Structures are given as structure tokens and as C-alpha cells.
Amino acid sequence: MPEATVARLPVYLRALISLSERGTATCSSEELATAAGVNSAKLRKDLSYLGSYGTRGVGYDVEYLRYQIAREIGVTQDWPVVIVGIGNLGHALANYSGFSSRGFRIVALLDADPDRLGEVVSGLGIRAFDDLEGLVEDHGVAIGVIATPAPAAQDVCDRLVAAGVTSILNFAPAVLSVPDGVDVRKVDLSIELQILAYHEQRKSLADQTLAAELDGVVGA
């Protein structure tokens, strides 16, 4: 499956969950494409990789397609996750409801600061970073989230990898080196703002053009 299709599956899943919550039982590829913000030809191509073609004249069964995509992504299974670095962002992530609803179960919150130990966030006590290896082994943790300041991120990453973690979600503003076989994804919180800026710039250009045209009318 192409990587770009993989990256769109969670977006389709989110759109299907919204449709499902609104009580929609079936949807056309156009409806789903609009909800997911892609064109419908691309959506149909993507879903064809899952062997899902919908029913002519009826469309897609929302619940079944939701299950198919969740299974393909792997979020029908339980993913134990550790979060390292429980500052403001770590707190926000620990409280974020969108992880558990997608199969990600936070099993531990770790921090290097002794002053934070024992503080309870979202039902979990913050533990020492040195507990990492035991936790990864006990819970079979494959995914680690790094929410530390940038200077600590590579050391934390190395310890996660040495402990057996093979997927890392990095919120720290740092580029991480990992050995082959380990996946890293970096969250850039400014990407969505940039997409808004693109449209905002066009709105203000359109307003200027309109104002200039009105000036022309008034002047004429």
C-alpha cells in the first residue's frame, strides 16, 4: 500500500467515526471524500487497496468500512504506549481522549525530574525515567512518545530503542537518529496553521480585488 494511502487511512477513519456518531448508516464516496477533505477518485483508489468498493447506488456501509480501516491500520488491537517528559505537553497528551478511543493505552508516564514523581495525571502516577526498561518489558510496549525538551530528546530516544521500543512519536523540536527497523514520526503543530494561512492569504487577496473593483465602480 502506498505510504500516502497509509497516511490518509486515519483521516478516513476519523470521518467515518463522525458519520457514525451522527447516525449515518451508509455514505457515498463523494460524501466520505468531502468529509475527509480529499477528492472522491483518490478515495475510491485508496479504498480499493482494502478490497472495499462499496455497493453501486448505495455507497459504503459506514460501520463495516470503519471496521475494515481500523483493522488495516491495526487499531482494533490494543497498543500500550509510554509517554516520556511530563511537562505541559506531556500533561496535555496524558489527558488527550483521542488516544484511548483509537486503541492506544497509556501504560506509563515517565519523567527525569524527581519533583514530578508520584504526581497523578489522568489516573497514572508519574514514574522515574529509570523504570523504563521494566515497564517496556512488563507491558510489551512497542510505541513511545517523546514530549521532552529538545536537548533531552536523542538520549531518551536511544534509551527507548535500547529497551525494545520500535516506533517513536516525537513532539520535541529535534531531529532524531534511530537504527534501521525503528520508525520515527515527528508532529509539527504548525502544519495545520500553515494550511489556514494559505486560505487566509487568498481570502484577503479576494477582498482587496473586490475593494479595487468597487473603487472602480464608484470612480466610474
Place this chain on the structure above:
Amino acid sequence: MPEATVARLPVYLRALISLSERGTATCSSEELATAAGVNSAKLRKDLSYLGSYGTRGVGYDVEYLRYQIAREIGVTQDWPVVIVGIGNLGHALANYSGFSSRGFRIVALLDADPDRLGEVVSGLGIRAFDDLEGLVEDHGVAIGVIATPAPAAQDVCDRLVAAGVTSILNFAPAVLSVPDGVDVRKVDLSIELQILAYHEQRKSLADQTLAAELDGVVGA
């Protein structure tokens, strides 16, 4: 420009900034495509909308392409932004270095909780939500970020829109209704985790297959 291309421009920009920071002056479409995680045919198609075709045998000039894309997105200009809801996530966003480096200038942090007023975060004092209208007018704010709990998000959104904000980045786990002409984008922090889960699932299937094959060898 297709919406999918618009969504990839910030990803190309991020890759070009990394190349630039490593001192790379020119890059091939393959190098840039790999750095951005797309295929090179799609990259070339996307850049053709900007009238950017690179030079045969040389590739793209990193600094010039970076400027072209930044200009197209609109991040060469200054975007004043307000953040509403200064809990853990709001604090993390206020401290996030990736906004200011892309032209987004946080001009105000607003919260409805009187106990938070006056607290200084990243050089800005938290102000009352009721100061919103004056701030939007004084700074010409077009973009608002909502980092409140879900139940407050629609009311905050309505006030932002009434004050003249026309683009909203929503971190709250709530679906927002806005009038025509207002853009809303929702950040789903679990999307990247789901992409990791997809690959993680395949890694563990590959391990199981290998283990079964080794069992077969040992058994034979």
C-alpha cells in the same frame, strides 16, 4: 491548486528547512521527495503548480524553492494569532517554537478562568477572554487557536467569528459549526500514532512469519 497539494506544501517547506540547515544548496526531486515522504512524480506535479521545475541535471535550488513555497503558503508575511484556553495544551502551544519560526506571532493568550489572569507564559500575560474583541481589532487578528475543553469550544468559536476571526485551528475534541467564509481545521494528535501502529503491526506480522519459518527449519 488542489487541496491535497496545499496540504503538502508545509511538508515540503519543513523538508527544505532541514536541508537548508544542513547546508544543502541544491537537491534533486528524489532527495526532496524522500525527505518529505512522498513519491517524486507527485512532488514534481505539486511544484509545477508553483511554476517551479528545477534545473535538469542540477535539481532545485533549496533556498529559492523554500522562498517560493513560503510565499505561496503566505508564511512570508506576519500572522498575528490569539490562543484561547491556557491549560496544559495552551501552555505547550504558547511555548512551541515552531509557530514563530513560520511567521505566526502569538499576540495574546486568553482564558476565562480569573485565577489564571496575569500569569506570564512565554513572555505574554494571560488576559481575560472578554478582551478578545479589542485585541482582534487592535492587532488585525485573522487566526484563532482554540485549546479549551470540549464543552466551551463552540461558544469560544462563535465569539472569535463575531470578533472578525476568519480561520480557526481547533485542538478541542469537538466538532465546530462556523458560517461560510470561515475556515476551521482540527488537529488530531492521534493521526501520527495510527500511522506508526500500521507499520508496527506489519513489523510484528513479519516477525511472526520469520519465527514460523525458523520453526519449520528447526523442525525439518
